[in-house]
Amino acid sequence: MKVQQEIKRGAIIVFITKYSGILLGLVINSMLARLLSPAEFGIVGVVTVFITFFSILSDIGLGSAIIQKQDFTGKDFSDIFKVSILLSVVLATGFALLSYPIAAFYDNPVYIKISRLLAIQVFFSALCIVPKNMLIKAQAFKTIGLIDVTSTFLTGCLGVALAYHDFSFFSIVWRSIAFSILVFSLYFVNSGLKIHSGISFSGIRGIAKYSSYQFAFNCINYFSRNLDNILVGKFIGNAGLGLYNQAYQLMMYPVSNLTHVITPVIHPILAKYQHNKAVIFQEYIKIVKILAILGLPVSVFIYFSSPELIQLFLGEKWLGVVPILRILSISIWIQMLMSSSGAIFQAAGRTDLLFTTGLICSTVTVLSILCGVLYFKSLEMTAILLVAAFYVNFSVVFYMLINKVLQQRVYELYALLARRIPSLVVLIIAYLLEANIAASWTSGPSIVIISLGIKLCIMGLVTAAFNFPLIEPYVKKLSHLKSKS
Template sequence: MRVDQEIKRGTFFVFISKYSNILIGLVINSILARFLSPNEYGIVGVVTVFITFFSILGDIGVGTAIVQNRNLTGKDISDIFKINILLSTCLGLAFFLLSYGIAWFYESDIYIRIGQLLAISVFFSSMSGVPRSLLMRDKSFKLLGAIEITSNITTGLLVVFLAMKGNSYYSIVWRSILSSMMTFTLCLYFSRLRLVQGFGFGGFRKIARYSGFQFAFNFINYFSRNLDNILIGKFMGNQNLGIYSQSYQLMMYPVANLTHVITPVLHPVLARFVDQPKIIFEEYLKVVNILAMLGIPISVFVFFSSSEIVYLVLGSKWMAVAPVLQIFGASIWLQMVNSSGGAIFQSMGRTDKLFKMGILSTFTTVSATLLGILYFQSLTYTALCISLAIVLNFTIVYYVLISRILNSSFTRFLKVIAKHMKMAAALIVLLYLVQVFVNFKQDNANLIYVFVIKAAVLGITFLAFHYEMVMGMVQKVFTNVSARIRS
């Protein structure tokens, strides 16, 4: 099977999974936002930051190393998983004890009970790393998608039921616990991972260097991604943290669920071309073209439609999220492209360079975060500072990746993105005119009306610029359906 066909096939299954999860997530989040307050979201958001950190500690870079290294034996995998079991146990106990420290730092005993319950989630989340990576290495994207959908539907129904029964933020806590348990159980079963008698460090030594740099990158990247939540919770309160986390989550929907349709496929498929950077570059340009084609119009749309999006998804009591989402929205396309770069560093076996780029990105992002929170003391200025840091990081990281790692043309890379700016300019003008002449009042009924108009403008503009591509895809679908009917 050709490389592009492998990527397309894997992307199709990830696409189905991700977009099913988008729909499920939006429905669940919309329901929860009507039962829980920004303060309740902020309380759980504080502990979630630390869970993310422990997830990094639990993986220690082993997941991507298993995907990259094709020479690991069954005994090697068994030994690595045994190390993972010991590490997961230690991390679960450590998080249990950390709950007292979190309560002390945020001056509230409420975090003790929450943290101790979520220690269960930390344990199972860490345990799922090895079996999940085995499924990724085998390119079992369809199966992984089914696992994610099953977990999200089951836990989504649970969290809605608990929220309706008045369980407040504990409904989110129990969703996290059940989700991690289900994911681990299903991944372990389908990966057919078997424990072999005996124990040794031979398997871990084979991946130590690769996984070490990957872990180091994940470690520092955690602080650049989560310091904002930690500091906002400490210095600006749970109310502001709830508003900020919801704006960030809404912004990340297209980033995570469009980018991650493609990027999970890249590393498993391109890893075998580690000695052929030109092939990786050519295939990656196709990916960048798709991400820019989708991400740029979405960025413009979110910037001009933040109020409508917040009202429709979260409800009227969350309208303070809109100004922050508007600023983050402008950087969506950059983050979509940027989040795919790690898979290329990994495919080239250059997690060492990925780590160095992570140090640089962490420095700029943390500096921007501190400036926004401690100096400006404003959520909107914090979002603006972080967005400017994203632009700087994107420029530097991709120059290094394209010019130094892949030994290819950085100018050609930029041209792939630049060709979509004409559509962006047209969309900016059209949505601005809608904003001026249609959005004359901010009542609830008008927000829905304006959103429909803006969404129609987005769709028509996209179709106008990509008519041949869209019609080609439609024709291909009809041809396939007709062929199946005739057969």
């Protein structure tokens, strides 16, 4: 019960701050999408892929290891931070030098200037690793959330202002740089990190095995997650990458922002039970149930609401995103469940099996992307094959996690998911009826908002009806309050 209370308390704090950030992010992205073209987004999207890889290199598995290791001292944190400073300098220099191969690969000299500027972001992002994970270890989720929301708002305003004054894609570049500097400064101040004299590598040696497997997993996961962007930008073009990237980002909003309400909380709390796999499984299956209840209806909602979402958040010129988003939406619920699994591998201390699982899944994903981009040369076919890969990977991940790591029966997971099928069928039928009625409506901004509102209400009503036991205590509490007043 104590574990559930800790997870619930942390999740509520993360929920409030996370969704404030989501709302800000959607508003800022919507404004930038109206000021910039798909090609301009695509240009920065190419470099962003490489920045993500350098972020993985900067972590080298230290982040999760800091959380997992229960006996770190202040001197250990200081030593690891000093190592991260040296690593940050090397990575920023390396990224600046990488600008030439990037420009040559995409045959566009503009990437030289962009990459050199974004080397600043690489430097400060790498410096964030130790102070941020110290805050996570201390379960300071409120502080982290406030820092992220504040930084998103301030740098988002900067990006929009620059785009309005015709800075083109450089508005996104300077926004990213400002965000990394501001976030690092706030993390460092609030983490309480103290710099001690001298340096020792004993702390690093103590987590070397754990962090090395985590780092290896992060690398292969990066390539499987970003190969599509690299190849689309090269073989289909910047405009195509802009469309694909926006579809992928919109699909990832519920994946990252619904699961990331819970997953940042899971590892630091369940790491204390790393020698009791039964406790970890019992708590995790409760989390999976919540993610399934949320993820399945959200997948259906985004599939049927794609036109309205694109018109509302991006504008008419982005309607080419709709078919890609619809395809990708079918995988949302699966990605939500899989994205929570990494924290359980980590909490159980089995980053070795996390690496093995990642290697298998990455092979499946890479093959699907290569086939979609190089053989079919189609954004839609790439999305279809990617979704198919996610479904294959789902079975691999949960077999390894539940059977091998937690030594439980994977049947419990599939039984849990099977119980969600009736609500899913009812929701699909309701949306088909709504689409048939809405076909006779006229078009316009107000109709888009009304249609989206109706679809949200349908999703909420169907989900609540099939999961009433979960909300019944809150309904009774509300009724009690009303009767007292």
